[in-house]
Amino acid sequence: MFYVRYLFAELRRRWGRTFLTAAGLGVGVALVVATTAFSAGLKDAQDDVLAPLTGVGTDMTVSRPLTIDEDDSGFTDLSEEEREQLEEENGGGRIAFDELGEPGEKFSNDSLVSGSQLSFSSDVIQEVSAISGVEKVTGSLTLTNMHTSGTVPDISEGPQFGVSHGSEGDRGEARELFGNMDIEQFTVAGIDASQTSLLPVSATQVTDGEFLDDSDARAALLSTSYAEEQDLSVGDTIEIGGKKFTIVGLVKHALGAAASDVYVNLTTLQKISDREGRVNTLSVRASSTDDVASVAEAIPQVFSGAEVSTAEDLAEQVQGSLVDASNLVDRLGFVLKIVGLGAAFLIASFLTLSSVAKRVRELGTLKAIGWSQSRVVRQVTAESVAQGLFGGAVGAALAAAGIAAFNATGITLQATVAAAPQTAGGGPGFGPPGAFGLGRASTVSGATDVVLQAPFDLNVVLVAVALALLGGLIAGGAGGLRAARLRPAQALQTVG
Amino acid sequence: MTAIRPETNVAYRLADLSRTYGDGNRKVHALREASFSVRSGEYVAVVGSSGSGKSTLLQLLGGLDRPSSGTIEFFGEALTAMSERQLTNLRQRSIGFIFQQFNLIPTLTALQNVEAALAGAAPSGHDAARRARLLLASVGLEERARHLPGKLSGGEQQRVAIARALANEPRVLLADEPTGNLDSETGRDVISVLRSLAEVHGQTVIVVTHDPRIAAGAPRLMHMDDGRVAESNEVLSDGLGVSMG
Numbered sequence: 001m002f003y004v005r006y007l008f009a010e011l012r013r014r015w016g017r018t019f020l021t022a023a024g025l026g027v028g029v030a031l032v033v034a035t036t037a038f039s040a041g042l043k044d045a046q047d048d049v050l051a052p053l054t055g056v057g058t059d060m061t062v063s064r065p066l067t068i069d070e071d072d073s074g075f076t077d078l079s080e081e082e083r084e085q086l087e088e089e090n091g092g093g094r095i096a097f098d099e100l101g102e103p104g105e106k107f108s109n110d111s112l113v114s115g116s117q118l119s120f121s122s123d124v125i126q127e128v129s130a131i132s133g134v135e136k137v138t139g140s141l142t143l144t145n146m147h148t149s150g151t152v153p154d155i156s157e158g159p160q161f162g163v164s165h166g167s168e169g170d171r172g173e174a175r176e177l178f179g180n181m182d183i184e185q186f187t188v189a190g191i192d193a194s195q196t197s198l199l200p201v202s203a204t205q206v207t208d209g210e211f212l213d214d215s216d217a218r219a220a221l222l223s224t225s226y227a228e229e230q231d232l233s234v235g236d237t238i239e240i241g242g243k244k245f246t247i248v249g250l251v252k253h254a255l256g257a258a259a260s261d262v263y264v265n266l267t268t269l270q271k272i273s274d275r276e277g278r279v280n281t282l283s284v285r286a287s288s289t290d291d292v293a294s295v296a297e298a299i300p301q302v303f304s305g306a307e308v309s310t311a312e313d314l315a316e317q318v319q320g321s322l323v324d325a326s327n328l329v330d331r332l333g334f335v336l337k338i339v340g341l342g343a344a345f346l347i348a349s350f351l352t353l354s355s356v357a358k359r360v361r362e363l364g365t366l367k368a369i370g371w372s373q374s375r376v377v378r379q380v381t382a383e384s385v386a387q388g389l390f391g392g393a394v395g396a397a398l399a400a401a402g403i404a405a406f407n408a409t410g411i412t413l414q415a416t417v418a419a420a421p422q423t424a425g426g427g428p429g430f431g432p433p434g435a436f437g438l439g440r441a442s443t444v445s446g447a448t449d450v451v452l453q454a455p456f457d458l459n460v461v462l463v464a465v466a467l468a469l470l471g472g473l474i475a476g477g478a479g480g481l482r483a484a485r486l487r488p489a490q491a492l493q494t495v496g
Numbered sequence: 497m498t499a500i501r502p503e504t505n506v507a508y509r510l511a512d513l514s515r516t517y518g519d520g521n522r523k524v525h526a527l528r529e530a531s532f533s534v535r536s537g538e539y540v541a542v543v544g545s546s547g548s549g550k551s552t553l554l555q556l557l558g559g560l561d562r563p564s565s566g567t568i569e570f571f572g573e574a575l576t577a578m579s580e581r582q583l584t585n586l587r588q589r590s591i592g593f594i595f596q597q598f599n600l601i602p603t604l605t606a607l608q609n610v611e612a613a614l615a616g617a618a619p620s621g622h623d624a625a626r627r628a629r630l631l632l633a634s635v636g637l638e639e640r641a642r643h644l645p646g647k648l649s650g651g652e653q654q655r656v657a658i659a660r661a662l663a664n665e666p667r668v669l670l671a672d673e674p675t676g677n678l679d680s681e682t683g684r685d686v687i688s689v690l691r692s693l694a695e696v697h698g699q700t701v702i703v704v705t706h707d708p709r710i711a712a713g714a715p716r717l718m719h720m721d722d723g724r725v726a727e728s729n730e731v732l733s734d735g736l737g738v739s740m741g
């Protein structure tokens with residue numbers, strides 16, 4: 001076919017223009033494909049990280065948090081009864097120095113204090129279970145174990161005893177207060193080991209030893225991070241509330257799980273902490289994801305003051321470079337894609353139009369030797385479409401190379417789950433150790449690294465190439481038509 | 497369509513043909529009420545100073561432009577009343593155009609340039625290539641068939657253009673200063689090729705030229721001055737003389 005040979009002759013013999021157009025289109029197409037691949041990679045990574053959180057989208061946790069007013073007037077949202085309850089629970093953690101012994105004597109004290117979560121009767125489990133749409137409920141009790149040791153201070157001389165509220169970084173680390181007193185603390189959760197599917201830890205997360213057996217009252221499970229920190233391993237013992245427990249296993253937390261340092265059986269913890277029949281967290285599973293919203297809404301109605309957090313809420317707490325990158329791409333990716341597509345489209349259009357403009361005389365000649373207007377338009381359009389195809393191929397190759405290079409570098413992003421907002425500080429009316437323990441019931445459960453892998457999506461390539469083609473088609477068609485509509489005499493007079 | 501009546505032996509009949517460019521103060525009367533006829537098979541040379549309207553006249557005769565007023569009959573058909581489609585048809589089958597700048601397609605070989613005129617109009621690809629080769633041979637360029645225009649001399653390029661103009665065996669050949677870009681010797685060769693081929697096929701030729709020798713060799717000479725066309729003998733009798741510069 002003459003037209004085809006003409007088309008290729010144009011592309012081949014005007015190789016400079018062909019190359020320039022292809023390069024321009026290629027960059028545009030590559031930009032779109034690469035951006036899409038990158039954001040898809042980020043999304044995959046994020047889904048990976050969130051899978052343990054949102055995997056069971058029907059789960060939610062219920063707690064009764066303490067909140068303190070800005071003006072330090074205390075736990076204003078508590079009823080008188082609850083206030084007393086809190087004081088009573090944390091009173092056990094108060095160190096009565098005069099009871100420890102004479103100043104200068106060695107002392108050691110163990111106590112289990114409540115965190116920012118108020119405990120409540122496990123009867124609530126039955127009430128929540130009765131809500132329609134609830135499949136099952138289990139309660140757990142999370143406390144802070146305070147171990148204080150040192151020499152009894154002379155209260156009449158020394159400065160007033162005061163402990164500032166522990167910040168996140170202090171956790172588990174010995175704090176020297178007067179140079180002769182240490183406070184060590186860790187969180188301990190009492191769990192109903194028979195309810196494995198609803199617990200923050202499960203048998204599959206055991207990295208060493210075995211999972212908690214609900215018949216073994218003196219067994220403890222340690223989180224791998226705490227075990228590492230304290231240099232403890234399976235078979236060692238740990239003191240909780242002054243009682244010895246044997247470490248039967250280590251568990252690695254899933255990202256975002258309401259994690260504690262130590263797990264023991266619920267009934268044991270209730271007993272040794274004097275909180276029989278009380279829990280401070282409910283894990284609730286809805287029958288289906290459709291029920292989650294209604295259940296989350298119904299819980300505070302049967303259990304006043306309850307705070308319900310769903311898997312979705314938890315997912316929102318994921319932070320770190322992964323989330324930053326993914327937010328950035330969410331925002332920028334769209335812009336980049338538009339810019340890429342716009343660039344591809346504009347480049348195709350501009351170069352086609354300018355090359356058509358330079359060929360007006362040639363097109364006039366074609367008309368003078370008998371070519372119809374439509375045939376001239378067809379020729380020019382076919383050329384720019386072929387050009388678009390070529391540019392698209394270049395772009396796909398560029399993008400593939402870029403993505404391969406990106407994947408080869410294996411960029412790692414991090415995701416962390418923020419701690420639940422610390423809602424209580426050293427409020428008035430509470431002994432320092434108690435205040436110290438507040439806000440520590442649930443802790444950051446760690447960070448996860450994800451290696452980014454950007455997938456190469458052929459569909460995106462096809463769409464981008466199609467847009468480049470469309471640009472060529474429109475520009476070629478419009479430019480060709482404009483030139484071909486000129487009277488040949490006019491076209492022939494055009495300098496070019 | 498252009499159903500041409502072959503019995504007509506008048507190739508062109510012009511009546512009060514005018515072409516003005518622009519309007520108002522800047523109105524240019526490129527052609528003023530030209531009325532003349534050209535017989536079929538006639539060989540006419542048109543001379544005149546630059547800007548006198550020669551190209552304008554030729555473009556109107558070739559259906560490349562439309563007049564401001566007046567009519568052209570082409571073998572009895574009202575050319576000036578034709579639709580765009582009819583004009584395309586006319587340019588394709590009945591008129592061959594030759595330009596001063598050759599106007600070859602730079603990316604196509606000599607052979608393909610000739611084929612460009614055949615494409616679509618006539619035969620299938622294979623026949624078109626064979627016919628193009630014959631046409632190139634008739635202008636003495638079979639050896640140069642695969643060359644790009646850029647690799648050909650001016651004379652060779654113009655001979656390719658002549659082969660292209662003849663491709664569809666048009667009834668009329670219109671040449672606008674075909675030797676204007678050639679040295680006089682090459683110009684004479686090109687003209688003789690043009691004349692002899694036209695004679696063989698009985699084609700009507702109208703050639704605009706500045707070359708006095710080409711003009712002198714033409715059986716009929718027309719002169720243009722400021723948009724007015726005159727037969728050279730009339731012009732001479734007017735005492736204006738024939739400018740052949």
Ligand SMILES: Nc1ncnc2c1ncn2[C@@H]1O[C@H](COP(=O)(O)OP(=O)(O)OP(=O)(O)O)[C@@H](O)[C@H]1O
Pocket residue numbers: 493517518524525526544545546547548549550551552553
């Ligand atoms: N497209 C146009 N727009 C305006 N004026 C034009 C146009 N084409 C030609 N003219 C004017 O019309 C007049 C005749 O031009 P034309 O090209 O026909 O002259 P010519 O005899 O062919 O000259 P030359 O020997 O230089 O080729 C000139 O004055 C020219 O400037």
Ligand SMILES: [Mg+2]
Pocket residue numbers: 550551552672
């Ligand atoms: Mg001219």
